[in-house]
Amino acid sequence: MSTDPSRPNIVLILADNLGWGELGCYGGGALRGAATPNIDRLASQGLLLHNFNVESDCVPTRSALMTGRHPIRTGCRQSVPPGFPQGLTPWERTLAEELRETAGYQTAHHGKWHLGDIEGRYPSDRGFDEWYGIPRTTDETQFTSSPGFSPEIAELPYIMQGRTGEPSTNVCVYDLEQRRLIDETLVRKSKDWLARATATGRPFFLYHPLVHLHFPTLPHGDFAGTTGHGDFADSMAEMDHRVGELLAFLDEQNGDEDVRNNTVVIFASDNGPEFREPYRGTAGPWTGTYHTAMEGSLRVPFIIRWPGRVPAGITSNELVHVTDIFTTLLHVAGTVLPTDRPIDGVNQLPFFLNPTGVKSPRDGFLFYIKKELVAIKWRDWKLHFIWSPAVNESKGKLESPYLFNVVRDPKEESNVMAVNTWVLQPILRLRAAFLRSLAGDPAPRDELKEDWDL
Structure with a gap:
């Protein structure tokens, strides 16, 4: 030991x-x-x-x-x-x-x-x-x-x-x-x-x-x-x-x-x-x-x-x-x-x-399901690009993304995008930075895994 x-x-x-x-x-x-x-x-x-x-x-x-x-x-x-x-x-x-x-x-x-x-x-x-x-x-x-x-x-x-x-x-x-x-x-x-x-x-x-x-x-x-x-x-x-x-x-x-x-x-x-x-x-x-x-x-x-x-x-x-x-x-x-x-x-x-004196250094992350970017979580906010509230019942890609505040609305029931469009700025910056990183990722492409999609 x-x-x-x-x-x-x-x-x-x-x-x-x-x-x-x-x-x-x-x-x-x-x-x-x-x-x-x-x-x-x-x-x-x-x-x-x-x-x-x-x-x-x-x-x-x-x-x-x-x-x-x-x-x-x-x-x-x-x-x-x-x-x-x-x-x-x-x-x-x-x-x-x-x-x-x-x-x-x-x-x-x-x-x-x-x-x-x-x-x-x-x-x-x-x-x-x-x-x-x-x-x-x-x-x-x-x-x-x-x-x-x-x-x-x-x-x-x-x-x-x-x-x-x-x-x-x-x-x-x-x-x-x-x-x-x-x-x-x-x-x-x-x-x-x-x-x-x-x-x-x-x-x-x-x-x-x-x-x-x-x-x-x-x-x-x-x-x-x-x-x-x-x-x-x-x-x-x-x-x-x-x-x-x-x-x-x-x-x-x-x-x-x-x-x-x-x-x-x-x-x-x-x-x-x-x-x-x-x-x-x-x-x-x-x-x-x-x-x-x-x-x-x-x-x-x-x-x-x-x-x-x-x-x-x-x-x-x-x-x-x-x-x-x-x-x-x-x-x-x-x-x-x-x-x-x-x-x-x-x-x-x-x-x-020191969980009572130090904050988490993480602001957010991108959430994929298979190959699709479905949502982004940032601080107390959640932006959905594809609405999938239940398995196999996806409503598809949203023309205008849904935005929820998961502290005030933990069940994600009230889309508040219209009065909180400012949230798009930090969230989309997070997406842009991740996609730039993804484009330059040196990981070799596995052809078979890329093409196999249930």
Whole structure:
């Protein structure tokens, strides 16, 4: 383990399709059918953000998290079926690669990857010493029980594992039975790795992307029926328990406070809530689900704990974006950013360390869905170029964009463009600067990914 405060350990836990309004510390919990005491306790020990923003769905957010770059740059703009080109190109640099190669961190990935499913693009090829989990996503667990499915015509989904320098291998078919078991297995894998990592004296980075609450949202047998509110609530109770197991193991290492006090723990979600019944989630006061440009898609839970450094029991509405995590964690580790490409993430470390005295350095960001610039968020304002309040119900491109003040109008119901046209100036300057940067981005164009558009 590292006890050097200049190179703290890092544990990054990412929930899947967890909406802003699900957790008790965000106004949900028991109101959603399942208390979340472990994650609520984590929130009381650190900083909770109300205005942490992500990309439109799983792949774009995970790309932004790992590279600090918007997915419109990396080509990771959407989920695609197995057998088609997907994932980060070798040219991109991941957070794990930077931490391992420039700061000497041990690295592990246990969970959902969704950034490459062929040799050269698995986690063990992209900076992680070892990995265990799923290369793509969880709706594939329904394949083998679907009428007409045959492995002769569509690829079987697998749970996989691998180590750096070795080929990644299949562990077992990822079916509905394994769907119920996988989060338990992932925690066991992470606990085993943490025990080994803390014994080395070197700093470690554990990336633990949970499978819950992605559909089909099915709980482990130990949790099925425990809440009385169905599979979704049972799964939320399990998710909270798994996070609690991981934190308890981390906090108890070596029987003292050294590991806990020198470990940055981040808990967040990859995108807004699921829109499909019976697994539909909630974004609390915000409108929308993932695959939209509404606040319910952009805003998700985010908690950071770093004992003695990040103040405990603080909440903030300062603007933070998922790309900022890449940049901030490299500053936490005391290493430098890549200089050969534009990095969209900004350093939030001064704000995290003093959230009541320092403002976020971020003013806004552009929000794409696939190839389309759909909206721009700037301070308290949101400009929509394409109106997409619900998945698959887009009203199309707007001749005159809609403008909302998301503090006075969190549900984005009242277009106030006519009396606030001044807001166009800073927002369009932000767009112009980003498009200039995009035009000069040295990232090589991946022909297949550019042309593949669902």
